[in-house]
Amino acid sequence: MLAAVLKPKSKKAVSKSSRKGKKAWRKNVDITEVEEALEKIRDEEKTLGGKLSDISTESLFSIDVKGDSEVKKKVDKKSVKLHIDQVLENRSKIPGVFSKPRPNYGKNHTSKYTKMMLEKLAKKNYIEKNANNTESSDVVMKTGEYDLWAQADDQSEDVSHSIMKQKKIKPPPTLNMKPAVNTPAIHLPHSGSSYIPLFKDHQELLMIAHEEEVIKLKKTQHINSKLPCPVVVPSEQNIENMIDESDEKSSEEDEIELEEIIEKATSQTKEQRRKTKAERNKEKRKRVKIREEEQRKTHKDFMKKFEKLPEIIKTVENECAEHEKMMIERTKLAEEMTKMPKKKIGKYRVRKAPIDVKLTEDLEGTLRLLKPEGNLFRDRMISYEERNIIEPRVPVSKKRKYKLKEYVRNSYKNS
Numbered sequence: 001m002l003a004a005v006l007k008p009k010s011k012k013a014v015s016k017s018s019r020k021g022k023k024a025w026r027k028n029v030d031i032t033e034v035e036e037a038l039e040k041i042r043d044e045e046k047t048l049g050g051k052l053s054d055i056s057t058e059s060l061f062s063i064d065v066k067g068d069s070e071v072k073k074k075v076d077k078k079s080v081k082l083h084i085d086q087v088l089e090n091r092s093k094i095p096g097v098f099s100k101p102r103p104n105y106g107k108n109h110t111s112k113y114t115k116m117m118l119e120k121l122a123k124k125n126y127i128e129k130n131a132n133n134t135e136s137s138d139v140v141m142k143t144g145e146y147d148l149w150a151q152a153d154d155q156s157e158d159v160s161h162s163i164m165k166q167k168k169i170k171p172p173p174t175l176n177m178k179p180a181v182n183t184p185a186i187h188l189p190h191s192g193s194s195y196i197p198l199f200k201d202h203q204e205l206l207m208i209a210h211e212e213e214v215i216k217l218k219k220t221q222h223i224n225s226k227l228p229c230p231v232v233v234p235s236e237q238n239i240e241n242m243i244d245e246s247d248e249k250s251s252e253e254d255e256i257e258l259e260e261i262i263e264k265a266t267s268q269t270k271e272q273r274r275k276t277k278a279e280r281n282k283e284k285r286k287r288v289k290i291r292e293e294e295q296r297k298t299h300k301d302f303m304k305k306f307e308k309l310p311e312i313i314k315t316v317e318n319e320c321a322e323h324e325k326m327m328i329e330r331t332k333l334a335e336e337m338t339k340m341p342k343k344k345i346g347k348y349r350v351r352k353a354p355i356d357v358k359l360t361e362d363l364e365g366t367l368r369l370l371k372p373e374g375n376l377f378r379d380r381m382i383s384y385e386e387r388n389i390i391e392p393r394v395p396v397s398k399k400r401k402y403k404l405k406e407y408v409r410n411s412y413k414n415s
Helices: 022-028 032-048 069-075 083-088 112-129 138-142 199-226 236-272 277-307 309-339 376-386
Strands: none
C-alpha cells in the first residue's frame, strides 16, 4: 500500500504592492469584501424593502390564506399577464425618486380644492336661508304697478338716452362781444395828395414816400449781401500787389518767429538755475503780504458797504417802486394792444397801403387833365385786412403738375 502523505495546502503568496501615498493606497488596497457586503445589502433592500436584521419576523413570515396557487392558475387562465408586462413590472420595493419632495401632511390634512368647495356650499346655504328676509332691491322698488291690457289713457313716457341727445356746441366767449378795433374804415388822404396841393404839404408827402423807398432798397441790399459774391478775375496789377503783400507778411512772420525762439531760449536758461533758500523765503514773504493786502481790501470794502446800508435800502425800495410802475404801464399797454388790430393773421402779415403821390412835373392845375392815381378796390381790400375782417392773402402762381417731356423727332417726320 502506498501511503500518501497529504500535506496541508499552503496559502497563496499575496504579491506585495507599495502603499506609499493616497493614490497607491486607493489603487492597491483590496476592497472586494466591502463591495460584496454592500451588494448583499442592496439585494435585501430590493427584495425585502430593507435590511434583513432590521425587519421584524412578523413581516418576514405570513400565514397562507390564499389557497393553492395551481388551482388559482386553472381558474384565472384568461387573466394571465403577458410576458412583456411581466418584464416591465416593477419588482423593486424601493420607491421611485421624485423631482420635487412631496410634503407629508398626515391624515387630518385637507387640500385647497376641498376647502374652496366647502366655502361655496356654506355661502349657498346662507343665501338660501336669508333669501326671504332681504328687502326689495332698487329695481323692484322703482317698477310701478300697471295694467298690461289697459287702454291708451296711460301717459306714455318719452324714452330718451344720452346717445340720442345731441350736445350743444359751446360758443366762444368773444362771440357776443363787440369788436374793439379802433381803426377807421376809410383813412383820410394826406393833404399833399390833392390835385392842387400846397408846396409844403406836397414836399412832406414826397419825403414820406422817399423814406419808404429807402427802407425797401436797404432790405434788398441786405438780401444781396447774404447771397454768394460774384467771381472777380484778377488782373496783372492785382497779382503784383498780392505778391508784394505776401513778401512783407512773410518777412514780418520770420522776425516774430526769431523773437519767440530767443525768448524761449532765455526762459529755459532762467528756469534751469536752482533757487536759493533766501529767494524762496523772499517769495514766501511776498505771497503772505499779497494775501494780507487782499484780506484788508475785502474788509475795507465790506465796511464801506455796511456804512452805506441805509442808502442801499433806499435805492432798492426806489427800484421796486419803479418796477411796480413799469408793470402797471405794461398791463395798460397790453389792454390797449388787445383793442388794436393784429398785424399778422394766419400765414401772412397785413399789407401796408402804398402812398399815392405824384411828382411836381406830373401835377395838373385842373380836374379835366388829372390822371387818377391808385386803385379803390385795392384800398378797400387793404382796409378789410387792417380791420381783421379778411385774412391777408398773397397771389400764388400756378405750378405745373407734371414736368414737360421732351421727345426727339426724326427729320423724315417733319416733312
